[in-house]
Amino acid sequence: MLGAVINLSYLIGALAFVLGLRRLSSPDTARRGNRLAAFGMGLAILATLLTPNAQGNGNIIWILGAIVLGGLIGWRAARKVEMTAMPQLVSIFNGFGGACAVVLAGLELERVASGMQQATTNEMVILLLTLFIGGVAFTGSILAYLKLDGKVWDEKITLPQHSLINGIFLLGLLAFMIFLCWQSASLTVVVLIIFTVLTLIYGLSFVAPIGGADMPVVISLLNSFTGLSAAAAGLIYNNQIMLVGGILVGASGTILTVLMCQAMNRSLMNVLIGGFSASGGGSKASTDGDQTVVEVGLADLAIQLYYCDKVMMVPGYGLAVAQAQKACKELDELLEANQVEVKYAIHPVAGRMPGHMNVLLAEVDIPYSKLLDLEEANAELKDTDVVIVVGANDVVNPSAEDDPGSSIYGMPVLQVWNAKQVIVLKRSMRPGYAGIQNPLFFHEKTKMLFGDAKDSLTKLVGEVKNQ
Amino acid sequence: MVFDQLITFFDEHLIMLYLLLFTIILGFEIIAKVPTVLHTPLMSGANAISGVVIIGGILLVKQAAPDDWFLLAGGSLAIVLGTINVVGGFAVTDRMLEMFKKKQK
Numbered sequence: 001m002l003g004a005v006i007n008l009s010y011l012i013g014a015l016a017f018v019l020g021l022r023r024l025s026s027p028d029t030a031r032r033g034n035r036l037a038a039f040g041m042g043l044a045i046l047a048t049l050l051t052p053n054a055q056g057n058g059n060i061i062w063i064l065g066a067i068v069l070g071g072l073i074g075w076r077a078a079r080k081v082e083m084t085a086m087p088q089l090v091s092i093f094n095g096f097g098g099a100c101a102v103v104l105a106g107l108e109l110e111r112v113a114s115g116m117q118q119a120t121t122n123e124m125v126i127l128l129l130t131l132f133i134g135g136v137a138f139t140g141s142i143l144a145y146l147k148l149d150g151k152v153w154d155e156k157i158t159l160p161q162h163s164l165i166n167g168i169f170l171l172g173l174l175a176f177m178i179f180l181c182w183q184s185a186s187l188t189v190v191v192l193i194i195f196t197v198l199t200l201i202y203g204l205s206f207v208a209p210i211g212g213a214d215m216p217v218v219i220s221l222l223n224s225f226t227g228l229s230a231a232a233a234g235l236i237y238n239n240q241i242m243l244v245g246g247i248l249v250g251a252s253g254t255i256l257t258v259l260m261c262q263a264m265n266r267s268l269m270n271v272l273i274g275g276f277s278a279s280g281g282g283s284k285a286s287t288d289g290d291q292t293v294v295e296v297g298l299a300d301l302a303i304q305l306y307y308c309d310k311v312m313m314v315p316g317y318g319l320a321v322a323q324a325q326k327a328c329k330e331l332d333e334l335l336e337a338n339q340v341e342v343k344y345a346i347h348p349v350a351g352r353m354p355g356h357m358n359v360l361l362a363e364v365d366i367p368y369s370k371l372l373d374l375e376e377a378n379a380e381l382k383d384t385d386v387v388i389v390v391g392a393n394d395v396v397n398p399s400a401e402d403d404p405g406s407s408i409y410g411m412p413v414l415q416v417w418n419a420k421q422v423i424v425l426k427r428s429m430r431p432g433y434a435g436i437q438n439p440l441f442f443h444e445k446t447k448m449l450f451g452d453a454k455d456s457l458t459k460l461v462g463e464v465k466n467q
Numbered sequence: 468m469v470f471d472q473l474i475t476f477f478d479e480h481l482i483m484l485y486l487l488l489f490t491i492i493l494g495f496e497i498i499a500k501v502p503t504v505l506h507t508p509l510m511s512g513a514n515a516i517s518g519v520v521i522i523g524g525i526l527l528v529k530q531a532a533p534d535d536w537f538l539l540a541g542g543s544l545a546i547v548l549g550t551i552n553v554v555g556g557f558a559v560t561d562r563m564l565e566m567f568k569k570k571q572k
Binding site: 122 | 473480498502505507509515522527528530531541543544547549551554555557559560563
């Protein structure tokens with residue numbers, strides 16, 4: 001009887017995951033969807049707690065203690081985080097999920113290694129895969145977190161020929177895995193520790209060459225790895241809800257990875273070997289030095305904005321860094337009050353994770369009807385009076401369209417130069433994360449406004465108020 | 468020998484394999500429809516779901532002998548990590564989606 005109730009709970013839980021994810025596809029139902037999925041998870045955990053077993057009370061104190069501790073840490077982190085730090089938080093949570101899978105597979109394998117438990121070849125395959133995928137997701141996510149948080153710089157951790165090293169490393173690990181599956185008797189605790197450590201190092205090495213603007217891809221990919229490791233763990237325990245949950249996450253991560261790659265018109269392989277940094281900026285030297293940039297005065301810009309009909313904001317990672325979303329909203333309100341139409345052009349890979357800009361703008365209550373995707377924005381840019389680029393760079397680079405020598409050539413970009421005037425808010429003339437010079441800054445329609453994006457926007461709001 | 472094992476494995480886990488294949492297709496069908504606006508919440512919500520691996524941790528600790536400290540401590544560590552992922556993931560997604568909701572007025 002109890003067994004049937006538990007199985008039924010797993011079924012309902014899995015159904016809640018599926019329906020919850022489906023509701024996430026519309027802003028109106030998304031919140032309920034997320035809560036539904038959370039309910040499914042709660043139900044599944046409860047059912048697992050009630051599962052009868054031979055060990056009497058089943059160490060319930062340990063389990064509840066661990067759940068309370070983890071729950072408090074997770075809850076606190078989730079309440080405290082700034083919206084601008086969302087990519088970091090998602091990465092680190094993802095890393096913990098991967099770590100959980102590593103610990104589980106590691107403990108199961110330890111029992112095999114110390115002879116307490118027998119494992120068939122198939123079980124070995126699944127256990128080692130769980131350990132491997134979870135391990136890469138774990139250390140990969142931690143490194144991604146450190147990079148996003150600005151604690152680690154890409155250049156310092158990339159070796160010469162890094163992609164080649166990674167390839168050999170991966171093949172070596174796979175061979176090691178096959179050997180262990182085939183000769184499961186050779187698995188001792190020491191061998192297990194060596195395999196685990198190598199896997200964890202590979203995770204770091206895997207993410208090391210991928211940086212900056214490629215972050216949305218790698219975060220999505222690591223997300224799908226964690227899902228796959230959870231699914232593989234589901235096979236170990238013959239548990240359906242783990243399988244379903246894991247596969248759904250694997251699918252979602254894979255789709256986002258593909259979408260992000262498409263948005264940059266690059267293959268996943270190209271991203272993984274760190275394509276941007278590897279090929280550099282083809283014709284960069286020729287545009288350096290001999291061109292000048294024009295700066296705009298705040299008062300002039302304020303007047304221009306005040307009397308124009310349509311303004312398009314192009315936010316990028318710089319908006320998140322400067323936490324300029326509130327200032328953006330103030331400017332928006334002021335202009336709208338004066339019958340200036342304000343819209344936002346959101347490039348799919350703007351920011352450091354899929355949909356990053358949307359979250360920041362939602363935080364300050366900018367309605368999503370004002371947010372345009374790439375095609376919509378490019379259609380509307382033609383009759384836009386002023387474009388304000390706030391901390392975006394590579395996604396507005398004309399080289400992507402007209403310079404075959406550039407490493408971002410072929411990437412769909414926002415054609416801001418089709419508008420009548422482009423204002424670029426930028427801290428300095430330093431190139432963007434891709435390290436490529438941006439001819440937009442020297443374009444005849446472009447004027448620069450140097451300084452911190454938040455400061456500049458706040459001052460601009462002040463000037464517009466004076467009109 | 469290995470081949471025989473594989474066949475037996477498929478046979479024994481037939482239901483799981485059905486589930487695996489159908490879930491893959493279902494997953495792609497559902498998620499392909501999510502609009503760009505919701506990519507971040509989708510990712511963090513999915514991320515929370517991947518914490519379902521915590522169930523393995525609970526099962527492991529439940530089956531451990533009460534004096535097997537190594538397994539108890541290790542399993543509990545897995546549960547802590549998994550719960551951070553689950554609770555944190557759902558909570559932060561809810562916080563984000565609350566902001567998306569407000570704007571409908």
